[in-house]
Amino acid sequence: MxxxxxxxxxxxxxxxxxDAVVIRFAGDSGDGMQLTGTQFxxxxxxxxxxxxxxxxxxxxxxxxxxxxxxxxxxxxxxxQARVFTPGDRPDVLVVMNPxxxxxxxxxxxxxxxxxxxxxxxxxSNIRKAGMDGDPLADASLTKRVRVFAVPLTRMTTDSIxxxxxxxxxxxxxxxxxxxxxxxxxxxxxxxxxxxWIGAKFAKSPALVEANTRVFKAGWNFxxxxxxxxxxxxxxxxxxxxxTYTNMTGNRALALGLMAAASKAxxxxxxxxxxxxxxxxxxxxxxxxKNFDVTTFQxxxxxxxxxxxxxxxxxxxxxxxxxxxxxxALKGEAIGLAVMTExxxxxxxxxxxxxxxxxxxxxxxxxxxxxxxxxNGESPLAIVAPATPVECFDMAFEAxxxxxxxxxxxxxxxxxxxxxxxxxxxxxxxxELPDISVRxxxxxxxxxxxxxxxxxxxxxxxxxxxxxxEHRIGGLEKDYDSxxxxxxxxxxxxxxxxxxxxxxxxxEDLDPPRVEGSELGExxxxxxxxTYGALAQATEELNAEGLATGHLHLRWLNPLPVEELKRIFAxxxxxxxxxxxxxxxxxxxxxxxLVDAIPVSRVQGQPFKVGELKARVKAIVExxx
Amino acid sequence: MSGEQAKLSRKDFVSDQDVRWCPGCGDxxxxxxxxxxxxxxxxxxxxxxxVSGIGCSSRFPYYMNTYxxxxxxxxxTAIASGLKLSRPELSVWVVTGDGDGLSIGGNHLIxxxxxxxxxxxxxxxxxxxGLTKGQYSPTSRIGLITKSSPLGVADHPFDTVSLALxxxxxxxxxxxxxxxxxxxxxxxxxxxxKGTSFIEILQNCPIFNDGAFEDVxxxxxxxxxxxxLEHGQPLLFGSEDARMGVALGxxxxxxxxxxxxxxxxxxxxxxxxxxxxxxxxxxxxxPEFPVxxxxxxxxxxxxxxxxxxxxxxxxxxxxxxxxxxxxxxxxDTWTVE
Numbered sequence: 001m002x003x004x005x006x007x008x009x010x011x012x013x014x015x016x017x018x019d020a021v022v023i024r025f026a027g028d029s030g031d032g033m034q035l036t037g038t039q040f041x042x043x044x045x046x047x048x049x050x051x052x053x054x055x056x057x058x059x060x061x062x063x064x065x066x067x068x069x070x071x072x073x074x075x076x077x078x079x080q081a082r083v084f085t086p087g088d089r090p091d092v093l094v095v096m097n098p099x100x101x102x103x104x105x106x107x108x109x110x111x112x113x114x115x116x117x118x119x120x121x122x123x124s125n126i127r128k129a130g131m132d133g134d135p136l137a138d139a140s141l142t143k144r145v146r147v148f149a150v151p152l153t154r155m156t157t158d159s160i161x162x163x164x165x166x167x168x169x170x171x172x173x174x175x176x177x178x179x180x181x182x183x184x185x186x187x188x189x190x191x192x193x194x195x196w197i198g199a200k201f202a203k204s205p206a207l208v209e210a211n212t213r214v215f216k217a218g219w220n221f222x223x224x225x226x227x228x229x230x231x232x233x234x235x236x237x238x239x240x241x242x243t244y245t246n247m248t249g250n251r252a253l254a255l256g257l258m259a260a261a262s263k264a265x266x267x268x269x270x271x272x273x274x275x276x277x278x279x280x281x282x283x284x285x286x287x288x289k290n291f292d293v294t295t296f297q298x299x300x301x302x303x304x305x306x307x308x309x310x311x312x313x314x315x316x317x318x319x320x321x322x323x324x325x326x327x328a329l330k331g332e333a334i335g336l337a338v339m340t341e342x343x344x345x346x347x348x349x350x351x352x353x354x355x356x357x358x359x360x361x362x363x364x365x366x367x368x369x370x371x372x373x374x375n376g377e378s379p380l381a382i383v384a385p386a387t388p389v390e391c392f393d394m395a396f397e398a399x400x401x402x403x404x405x406x407x408x409x410x411x412x413x414x415x416x417x418x419x420x421x422x423x424x425x426x427x428x429x430x431e432l433p434d435i436s437v438r439x440x441x442x443x444x445x446x447x448x449x450x451x452x453x454x455x456x457x458x459x460x461x462x463x464x465x466x467x468x469e470h471r472i473g474g475l476e477k478d479y480d481s482x483x484x485x486x487x488x489x490x491x492x493x494x495x496x497x498x499x500x501x502x503x504x505x506x507e508d509l510d511p512p513r514v515e516g517s518e519l520g521e522x523x524x525x526x527x528x529x530t531y532g533a534l535a536q537a538t539e540e541l542n543a544e545g546l547a548t549g550h551l552h553l554r555w556l557n558p559l560p561v562e563e564l565k566r567i568f569a570x571x572x573x574x575x576x577x578x579x580x581x582x583x584x585x586x587x588x589x590x591x592x593l594v595d596a597i598p599v600s601r602v603q604g605q606p607f608k609v610g611e612l613k614a615r616v617k618a619i620v621e622x623x624x
Numbered sequence: 625m626s627g628e629q630a631k632l633s634r635k636d637f638v639s640d641q642d643v644r645w646c647p648g649c650g651d652x653x654x655x656x657x658x659x660x661x662x663x664x665x666x667x668x669x670x671x672x673x674x675v676s677g678i679g680c681s682s683r684f685p686y687y688m689n690t691y692x693x694x695x696x697x698x699x700x701t702a703i704a705s706g707l708k709l710s711r712p713e714l715s716v717w718v719v720t721g722d723g724d725g726l727s728i729g730g731n732h733l734i735x736x737x738x739x740x741x742x743x744x745x746x747x748x749x750x751x752x753x754g755l756t757k758g759q760y761s762p763t764s765r766i767g768l769i770t771k772s773s774p775l776g777v778a779d780h781p782f783d784t785v786s787l788a789l790x791x792x793x794x795x796x797x798x799x800x801x802x803x804x805x806x807x808x809x810x811x812x813x814x815x816x817x818k819g820t821s822f823i824e825i826l827q828n829c830p831i832f833n834d835g836a837f838e839d840v841x842x843x844x845x846x847x848x849x850x851x852x853l854e855h856g857q858p859l860l861f862g863s864e865d866a867r868m869g870v871a872l873g874x875x876x877x878x879x880x881x882x883x884x885x886x887x888x889x890x891x892x893x894x895x896x897x898x899x900x901x902x903x904x905x906x907x908x909x910x911p912e913f914p915v916x917x918x919x920x921x922x923x924x925x926x927x928x929x930x931x932x933x934x935x936x937x938x939x940x941x942x943x944x945x946x947x948x949x950x951x952x953x954x955x956d957t958w959t960v961e
Contacts, residue, residue, distance in 0.1 A: 046958045192956060236960075245957045259948055269710045289939035294709055294932060298702065299735040306699040306732075307706030310675070313693055314711040336696050426957065429948035463691040463707075463714055466670040471639070471685050472787040473694025474678075483641070484686070 022078030022087030027096030032175035037074025043188035047237025049078035054086035088608040098129035119153035159217035180218025247424035249388035249417035250404035254284035256395025269311030271304035278349040301329035313460035321347035343402035350414040360418035361604025365580035386531035406457040446483035519570035520547025533607035650801035650827035681748040684719040696887035698729025734791035853918030
């Protein structure tokens with residue numbers, strides 16, 4: 001093994017051009033794989049590639065070291081073409097220990113590159129991962145993929161041993177060796193990473209130096225040793241001009257809610273209780289208290305939504321966020337917002353269920369809960385962003401609808417959107433639409449359930465307004481006076497009005513848009529985070545000669561039923577791929593009387609494009 | 625709608641809704657006292673909000689000609705918290721009961737008390753579920769026969785005042801529905817207190833738990849069973865000819881002493897700011913001891929909504945006026961030509 005040079009030397013190796021690369025970093029949950037993956041993603045974005053990421057980490061913060069349960073992974077797909085998904089199978093797999101190897105090796109594509117920290121492949125670690133001999137030496141492996149066993153731990157500590165740091169601290173830097181090596185391998189720009197290390201560890205100059213040295217050591221190792229013969233280059237993608245930043249779904253949601261509240265001229269009140277994978281929305285909002293945002297970490301999920309409702313009653317934009325289990329707890333209070341016709345935005349960052357389920361994994365199984373998970377006829381508007389950056393736009397729309405129609409709106413995100421990152425073309429705040437709400441200005445014959453003729457919204461007259469003192473509540477109200485009413489006919493009338501308000505939201509929505517073939521053999525209908533997989537599959541199926549359309553619904557309630565009927569009629573086969581046991585498909589079958597066919601996957605993971613294509617093709621074949 | 629505030633009267637706080645509590649219900653008296661005290665407070669009517677949950681007491685907002693929110697079971701405290709946080713200038717009142725506030729809403733109640741928002745809580749304690757027609761509540765006494773406890777209540781009840789003190793409430797008082805003047809005085813004190821004010825009102829349910837507080841409110845018994853607290857005054861009770869006091873025994877336990885044979889210095893003095901004394905008073909159990917009425921604790925602690933507002937102010941001075949374009953471009957950015 002060559003000596004590790006102390007600083008970057010310039011020794012060119014041949015560069016191989018590739019269109020796209022999928023790389024997965026995997027290690028113990030304490031190995032810093034999320035950090036490594038995120039930073040590699042930033043480098044790739046700055047290099048001008050289109051990107052999609054998939055963080056995959058265990059629910060346990062620190063499972064026992066070296067065990068299969070503790071393996072944490074981060075996958076990024078970077079390309080010179082448009083990227084829809086994080087990729088089915090990695091081209092490059094970096095594993096920091098045998099457990100990470102064991103969990104991930106089957107996914108590595110044939111002919112792919114495996115980089116392994118050979119120092120971590122001790123007999124005891126190998127046994128902990130449930131294997132017998134050294135898997136890196138296994139002939140069946142070396143025949144299938146290119147194995148680079150790199151003494152990563154030792155080279156990490158060697159490069160900083162003169163600093164006098166404790167051994168444990170030195171070893172913890174090894175993810176920067178991996179990052180440095182991969183940055184070299186794929187010709188990533190490294191200046192930003194060096195700046196970032198300086199900022200990230202600003203409190204400890206020793207750590208800045210250690211991580212910088214280890215990062216450079218990793219880079220130099222690739223450049224100077226004979227282990228790697230060439231590097232790879234992925235040219236910049238053809239991306240719409242503009243200024244970009246990397247954006248996760250949770251952050252985009254937070255920013256979208258803030259921008260919308262501001263454009264509506266409202267204070268924002270965010271009531272929340274910590275829950276995976278929604279907590280980052282709370283963290284993000286709590287950091288921007290100068291934007292007229294109040295965050296309230298409540299004692300429980302119920303208090304979180306109730307406080308938001310109280311704030312809405314007072315004239316603020318009330319927002320709450322959670323994941324499925326928390327939404328279940330909020331159900332009764334959401335019904336109160338339906339009944340009192342107050343604006344409220346509820347974010348559900350879905351995860352695998354039922355019960356505690358798979359807290360860190362993604363799933364789309366809360367659509368029925370969103371539609372029907374309350375007592376009584378309790379309709380609310382539902383919107384589902386399709387990509388991480390779309391979380392910004394959909395949050396903005398959700399706020400607009402909630403305020404204009406005086407209804408609760410639920411945003412269905414999920415773990416994949418929440419933590420997945422994507423380049424976001426930064427909008428100009430000044431060009432975002434004004435969505436301010438007009439208070440009721442009349443003064444004769446007021447009652448709290450008078451209705452706007454167009455939207456059916458009731459007047460939002462808030463405490464502090466003299467002369468309009470009134471009481472609202474969860475009991476049924478009389479249509480004509482707003483007083484409590486138990487009249488049977490009135491109850492049906494009010495029930496229908498509450499439903500009609502949601503239907504009228506259709507007036508404000510963009511018509512559904514088909515991508516791919518406008519007519520033909522197959523229409524794939526999806527919602528939420530499956531967008532990327534469906535878009536990729538659609539492109540490939542059309543290229544293979546199967547005329548395929550892709551309709552991705554953003555608003556799930558209301559549905560533009562007549563338009564959907566017209567679109568559906570143009571295709572022979574309708575399939576509805578979802579990360580659940582078939583929820584949207586049931587709605588479509590019921591509302592449109594169409595023989596739509598479900599394609600279900602409930603494994604806590606997004607669709608793989610290859611698998612999805614195979615399944616829809618089989619359905620098309622069967623129909624022929 | 626003019627800016628000028630005409631002097632309001634009790635009638636201004638009476639809504640146009642028919643009051644629908646059972647005849648003889650203690651709630652009538654409480655409503656009347658609240659409507660009587662309101663005009664004295666000089667708070668514009670439109671700035672007053674009554675928030676309630678579910679139960680007989682929670683009908684209260686409909687009868688007040690102010691803003692009001694009749695919400696869901698147990699959650700009035702949470703809704704009021706959101707309202708007060710976003711509109712600190714409003715006078716926010718929570719009306720709740722022993723079931724609504726201590727059972728289904730117990731969690732929100734204790735957290736409101738610890739946070740110390742400037743909200744006034746009136747908890748009507750009748751030791752029974754009335755609206756659902758007569759099941760035992762978390763304050764029902766052991767052995768009480770109800771529809772859901774035909775063999776007598778087996779669960780140990782909460783003492784409402786002990787619970788509030790344990791949750792670090794900054795103002796805790798107790799009064800009785802029939803003691804109209806005392807009730808009014810407690811309302812005034814609650815409004816004057818900065819921070820969460822918690823008043824337990826012992827309230828008779830004539831239908832399902834009639835006479836639960838007969839000892840404290842009955843004509844013949846009230847004098848010897850009411851320990852009326854006054855800050856700085858000795859803990860004395862009973863009639864003029866049989867004056868009694870509460871003293872601290874050598875073993876730190878409470879003792880009832882006869883004033884005929886005890887010098888007044890040996891009787892404890894009430895101190896609303898003494899936390900230990902508050903607990904001591906809240907643990908006095910009938911029938912051995914009288915029921916303390918009045919302000920048990922009143923102390924200052926930072927008010928939550930003010931702290932939150934101060935943080936927002938600090939954020940504004942540290943981070944500047946909101947600038948979305950700066951926020952959007954705050955991380956790593958790159959430009960595609």
